[in-house]
Amino acid sequence: MSKWISSLNQPTALVPAVAILFGLVFGGIVMLLGGFDPIAAYAALVRKVFGSSYDIGETIRTITPILFTGLAVGFAFRAGVFNIGADGQYIIGMTAATFVGIKIHLPAFLHAPLAVLVGMICGGLWGALCGYLKAYRGVHEVISAIMLNWIALFLSNYLLMKFLVEEGQQKTPNIDETASVSIGWLSEAMGGARMDWGIWIGLISVALFYILLWRTKQGYDLRAVGHNPDAAQAAGINVKTTFMKTMMISGMFAGLGGVFSVLGVFHYQVASGASEGYGFDGIAVALLGGNHPVGILFGAILFGLLTYGSAGMNFDANVPTEIVRIVIGSIIFFVASHSIITKLLKPMLSRRSTNKRKGASADGNAG
Amino acid sequence: MYKKRMKPVSVMMIVIMAAILVLSGCGKKANNGGAGASASPSASESASPSAPASPSASEPSSPATGAGKKVGMVTDLGGVHDKSFNQQAWEALQKLKEEDGASVKYLESKKDSDYIPFLSNFVKDGYDLTWGIGFLFQDAATQVAKQNPNAKFALVDTSVDLPNVESVLFKENEGSYLVGIVAGLTTKSNKIGFVGGMKLPVIQKFEAGFKAGVAAVNPDAKVTVNYVGDFNKPDLGKLAAASMYDAGNDIIFVAAGGSGNGVFTEAKQRFKSGKKVWVIGVDKDQSLEFGNDVTLTSMMKKVDEAVYKVSKDVLNGEFQGGKVVELGLAEGGVGLPKDNPNVSEDILKKVDEYSQKIISGEIKVPTTP
């Protein structure tokens, strides 16, 4: 398990770029076969995303939650943990923020930060629970996380229905205005798109992710555990607490995703029978980004563009839903299965490097 | 050595990736709304009986009132093939296209956050009317309608008090009352089940009406209630039905969306092994889909008729913005199907009797259990 996880931790830039191209070409072929104009479809996609300030704003809004869950999954991957439970942590973070937003009344400068903080911590604790089960009870994180996702969903529904949802409703009342993290003026500037602080905190989280992992002792321990838990343990690193810490931090990222969804986008929460699946999108995003924070940022942007833009593909270019799904899926597939691309690129790259070597030795001879 | 390991690694990754795509797959119908049936030569709009020969079939060629008018709809998370109100609404729009020549299109929501941009999408494309299907559209429709006071909206199952929004609500409790009467008079074990999707007010209206109907004609019958907690989990519906039938219930009224299909599956299995059990369907005449072997009757909710009527009003320039239409028995918005081969004449007479009493106001059907 940890071996293939660590193999995913290698960042490269060329490979994803080529992969996206492959995916686009492949998707184009599928559309051609289906009798649709791929150029028009991709143009519609781009138009949908960049067509107006409203669309740009809504695309950013689409990117925000998957950026957070992508960071969550990627962070855990770095320690060799597969956090499939970002979904549950997202829900718990959201629910906690909703409670603070509705039940507590404070001035804005306290209320919103408190709601964000509480949501983040609750998401983190939910993740830590999964980490605890892995470290001390030997429950594989994938199993426990899948179960905890359901528990999170239904626990959250129960709490909402019991304490917040009004009679005759499926959703909570709106959070207090003081807890909102929407940015009104920016929304207006973006043609009414739902803009909030989430994306900015997301960008800060990208930086934090990097600093935490590569600049601190904690991150060093965490990466050591991720690459080689045996050696880490032999070197005196407490692998168990590292798992817990990792899942705690991972859960905090996921929790933030949920927090900004409720405080910034909806302002209320719905008791729903199924999760929105942002945690699973996060897995794809983390894979796309090679578990590197900058990569995850780009992965989230790509995923967000495709997700939001795909509506344009079938609305403007009349490409049917099924084909759009294939196109989007194949782009993501090609990016994620980068080993295929690497293999395809390898002869080219190695030829280049041998040329270089030849060149170098020729220089050497000349000198 | 390391290179060799790469192979299982990449295979593993592809498997994971595939799993993710599958996991998000059912939801991916998501944003990828439907291409307008009018323009799609593919078979993806299978519900369309007209199958226009050319992509431009719906353009001015049609002589009807809808020519050049555009009506769009945004589904809720159930998607357009939910065999329930989304599908009924879409069927209504397709009828609008065939009979009145309007262009119609839908977008399927994957996430709650899609409602607003999808509604906006239709508005920006100059649609004459945009439908939001489902009670979750309340806030989204409010916001988009406020931002676009000149656009027209219509909602099903929820209401928004704005001059450019027409809302259609149904008195599910009244229709449920009538199928409750059928159940109360048909049961032999005096044990009747109710399987709901999620314990939401709109579903509880079904439960309340149904219980009241049963109690009116058969005070000894006991109604067991089970909410499976999801609208898209047939397996949960099947489980719930199995335990109810095992406990001696011989009729189950189901109001659980896709989860309800599991109830029918269980009933059919039992029928095949020689046990006679009944299901009362919901929203549409479900005997058409699941057959008369197990379908006792259905509580129809005529979303299609309502969607068609309101859309048609818009085509005719008679949009009633700000109005909340509540469709009950009196308005023909809910009720039993025309044909009920499994229900005896006597019972149907009783149903008519009570129906009149409700219409006349003699009986008030509760909305909460």
Add this chain to the structure above:
Amino acid sequence: MEQSVPVVELAGITKRFPGIVANDDISLDLRKGEIHALLGENGAGKSTLMSILFGLYQPDEGEIRVNGKAVKIDGAGKAIELGIGMVHQHFKLVQPFTVAENIVLGVEPVRGLSIHLKQANEKVRELSARYGLKVDPLVKVQDISVGMQQRVEILKTLYRGAEILIFDEPTAVLTVQEIQELMQILRQLAGEGKSIILITHKLKEIMEVSDRVTIIRRGKVVGTVRTAETSESQLAEMMVGRRVSFDVNKEKREPGPVVLEVENLTVAGGERGTHAVDGVSLRIREGEILGLAGVDGNGQHELVEALAGLRPAIGGRIALNGADVTRLPTKARIEAGLASIPEDRQKHGLVLDFTLSENMVLGSTERRRFFGGGFLKDKEIDAYAKKLVADFDVRSAGVHSRARSLSGGNQQKAIIARELERHPKLIVAVQPTRGLDIGAIEFVHERLLQARSEGKAILLISYELDELYKLSDRIQVISGGRIMGEVDPELGEDDDKIGLMMAGQASNDQGGGAA
């Protein structure tokens, strides 16, 4: 034997991998009934060459002739068809199957639809008797010793009609007695006309059993010599490319106070409910190397893990410098002066995907120096790594290259640099020269002795008796998780005595053991 015809000829074999020429114009001939040793350091190209002969790789240039005819061996199946068999270092046996079932696996004699096991058993028994292998075809592989399993592997090749047998480092997993028996078997096989290629780096075995030796260095043949006309030191020189000193300078030294004291240590984890470590007591003093001899799998791993705090002791006590550390976590033990050179350097010693710099501070106790305020101090870490790399001659593309890119020897040097630079009181070294070439072995031995001179206590666990005799002040023997007795290396090698103890017979003078 000189006059006999070559059964296998490799002529001008060249095999290139990206960036490296693994085999460069190698020629070699094997005669009938000959034991031909193939000697070379790690990475010299022995394994590649044998993989080509066994059909696992295709040569880029050159020709293989079997019995005078040029052949193309495009897979193991073809190799077997040509009568070539390989006894791998790691056995490929199905544990719950019987010996006979394993041997016939894939070429089962069938009667109707069922396997004709009786016929298989007879055939195996007959082969076993002919070559003096003493294998019972009816027992399950999981119930027989490692040496016996190796014979099953030999029988597998013979059963498939092998005339040419390749042995890949066959003695690495055997006890002293088993090695002796294997040598006997090899001679018998050769006597029956089988031709044998023996891949090894153990000079003693080559001298003992082979007829000729071909030495490979960096993918090229250095030479082929007749064993009778050469010596260990000449072979070593040819293999390494320079003069190698076999003698180590072990100065006489009076040990100081006790550093490690293990009393009656018991660790769970043995087979069938036994204890992996069963009441072991050890004492090591300053400036003393205690060698622990024993066959792999007799509790060494568990003992080491218990010492490092990676595995709990269920009984007994471990004291480091007089302080009881039995219940302390690994980190505290490292801080108390424990350093370890693990057996599996890639698994336990290094984080292969970390840079050399990052690896050099793995488990470092100098938090303030390298991790001030919780942040990594890159400059300090790099400077430290550079110093260690220079001091210990770790060859790499720089301190920012990944540990994975280093050769095995340099990986080991990196670990030794890190562990010794920590200024420990006690060094636990397990197989510190495993898989290393002679040059690196020399280096490791020197460093360990230097550490001894500096007054460190060293526990040296090795499966190579030579190494133990060379370095240890005292040697104790472990078998079945118990200390069987002690030998004094000064008295010279006494293979029989130590061999018996390794096989589980307690020494009669065990009383003096713990002193």
